[in-house]
Amino acid sequence: MTSSARKRHDPRRVATRIALIETAESLIAESGVAGVSTRQIGVAIGSLNTNVVAYHFGSKEALIEAIYRHRLPAIDQRRGDLLDAALREGTADDLTTLIRVFALPLFEQTDQAGCHSFARFLAGVERAGMIATRGLLSSEFPETDRLVARIAALDAASSAAAVHGRLRLVISMIQRALQLIDQEYHGQPDAAQAIFEEAVAMAAAAVGAAHRQTKEPKS
Numbered sequence: 353m354t355s356s357a358r359k360r361h362d363p364r365r366v367a368t369r370i371a372l373i374e375t376a377e378s379l380i381a382e383s384g385v386a387g388v389s390t391r392q393i394g395v396a397i398g399s400l401n402t403n404v405v406a407y408h409f410g411s412k413e414a415l416i417e418a419i420y421r422h423r424l425p426a427i428d429q430r431r432g433d434l435l436d437a438a439l440r441e442g443t444a445d446d447l448t449t450l451i452r453v454f455a456l457p458l459f460e461q462t463d464q465a466g467c468h469s470f471a472r473f474l475a476g477v478e479r480a481g482m483i484a485t486r487g488l489l490s491s492e493f494p495e496t497d498r499l500v501a502r503i504a505a506l507d508a509a510s511s512a513a514a515v516h517g518r519l520r521l522v523i524s525m526i527q528r529a530l531q532l533i534d535q536e537y538h539g540q541p542d543a544a545q546a547i548f549e550e551a552v553a554m555a556a557a558a559v560g561a562a563h564r565q566t567k568e569p570k571s
Contacts, residue, residue, distance in 0.1 A: 369408050371397040373422045376405075376415050378463055381472035385412070385480035416477065416485060423461065423470045424493050430457040432495030435502065448556035450503050454496075454519075455526045455555070459548045466538060468530035475527040483520070503559075510562075518562055522555040 375396045379388040390405035390412055401407065409415040434453040438444040463469035477483050490497055504515040529551035537543040 365408075368397070368399070368404070369418070370422070372405060372408060372415065373418050374463065374469070377419050377423070377469050377473045378465075378467070380416075380419075380476040381467070381469050384476040385416070385482060390415070413482075413485070416482070417489070419470075419473060420486060420489055421492075424489070424496075427457040427461065427470070428493035428495045430460070431499050435495065435499050444502060445506065447503070447506055447560050448553060450499065450506075451522060451556040451559065452552045454499055454503070454522070455548070455552055458526060459530065467534045471523075471527050471530045472534070474523065475531070478520075478524070507562075514562075518559050522559060525555045525558070526551055 372393060376388070376393045379393060379396065391402050393415075394402055394404040397404075405412065405415055409418055431453055434456060435444065435450075438446075438449050438453060443449045458468065458471040461468060461470050474483070474486070477485065500515075500519065503519065504510075504512065507515060510518075526548075529547055533544045533547055537547065
């Protein structure tokens, strides 16, 4: 085995990368992208190397991309499984069902502290004006694209930009609900479930209202 291969498969290196990814995710979820330095991330994992993020990722932007790739494969697959179940059950043309398929994997994901770290990390990226970095990886997560296309098909009268704009609003609503759960209902699964389901219903109602407004003839 070459030295470069050993480096790639070094368990300690892998463990450090994962620790950096998950710690950065949690810190950005709490303080936003601008509120967290690469040095803080290194200190938070107990590293004595103040350049540990640069060593493993090169930049904060590359670390953000690594967070996507750490979390999204499982989320994407879960969305695909849920969409397939909806297709089998004949509910895949119901907007509330599709919004729930989109949001449920974000609700199900929690970090070691039981908080919805990835959804709140996305909110931090959005606040920093960097959410376009997620779109650059869309081709790697086809199940999410398939789901978004299904939602868009329910409103053929709207442009793709309008549909994606509405989905960003949906995500914001879900993110706010998950933040509320983490801050005020941590460790209360029944209350958390109720808040999540209410957020899904409200988001679907908002998108549905926008769909209807698009279809109404102008006077």
